[in-house]
Amino acid sequence: MPPVLRFEPIPHEGLEFADTVLVVDVIRATTTAVAFLEAGASELWFAPSHDHALALKADGFVVAGETHGAKPAGFDLGNSPLEALRANVKGKRVVMSTTNGTRAASLAARSARRLALASLWNLDAAARWAQSAARSEIAVLASGKEGRFGLDDTFVAGALFARLSGEPDDGARAARLIFQAFENPADPLQVAAAGRALEAIGLGYDVGAAAKTNQSQTVPVLAGSEGPYLVFRRTSL
């Protein structure tokens, strides 16, 4: 039986997953997560709050994240994929706390059998990982923006579904149509609320960077949890 391809456009209480989930927050958390592992971080942790992230500083973690796009007080780094690629994180553990992406991942982790982070940077690799061991379902959870539908994440979901084999649900069909409506990935990212919000605070370069496809073969795969933290390790394929 081919897996069901399922799209969930909004993280919300009550969502349950049975099998494989790809979490997408292309602007910018899941792009930045790929970048940290690509830059050599030994592990990437997602924290449920800024305080939880800061609490790991004493253990030698590099602390990264954002509030309304900006680096929170006390954090080492923001939530920038370009900054993450250049960061000195080789062999270190990185912990991230962001507004949308890390929360969506926490929600999905409650029930998913397998969970990984996807973006345009690791598009083909994430699709291969999802397809490789899916049993009944491959779901893509879009992180959206503060509970609202995100055009950017939906475009990426459609790009993933275009690479996956299975039986699309209504949402996967819709996401594919959104994907097909754009020739250039930068367009849906720039028109999306998330892209415009970054542009407005002078971080538009990160939107252009996040629109680049297949920059990496790295898939951040959920290895387990440590208390309230999610621990991702690098899988290359």
Next chain:
Amino acid sequence: MPPVLRFEPIPHEGLEFADTVLVVDVIRATTTAVAFLEAGASELWFAPSHDHALALKADGFVVAGETHGAKPAGFDLGNSPLEALRANVKGKRVVMSTTNGTRAASLAARSARRLALASLWNLDAAARWAQSAARSEIAVLASGKEGRFGLDDTFVAGALFARLSGEPDDGARAARLIFQAFENPADPLQVAAAGRALEAIGLGYDVGAAAKTNQSQTVPVLAGSEGPYLVFRRTSL
């Protein structure tokens, strides 16, 4: 200031609305609701459960609705727009209880300032009603199917947004793209999970019927609530 055009693809706890909301369950609750008022019902009530609907029978209400597409035990009528159009409801009150549409409307009614029901049958009229007195926002809430994204309702949302003036959010932009991807309204309705489920139980004719555009100038507008019931009255425009 033009209103924000906002699309909410999934009814879920925590959703809040500030202004004007159109609830869409094109297959079939909001199409059937238009049909009952078109057929001369004096009022249309939405009940929060089948038991609540049946409780009004003693007061002379016509009781209509469905479970998995079929008429529940004790109900006078199913949830069929074609059946509703022919039903003997002139001057009578009708109460409906359905799986998705009536629940989505209850959720939206908690916070909306103005609420009405939209379908392809009353597409232009519903858009005119929404635009006429919107202040800050016109939201379209898609009822979906048991908490999942519905291609059918998203197509109708896109058709509404194509008729509305305002500043689209990411979801409204996406819904418009979905609307533009189909030439024939019957196609997205037939491919949608809701349409296929009806086809599978021999009710495919209702899907074709629901795909007809601008059959009616009737807009079911929320007049108020009676305990746990929502009371809709006919507005023509």
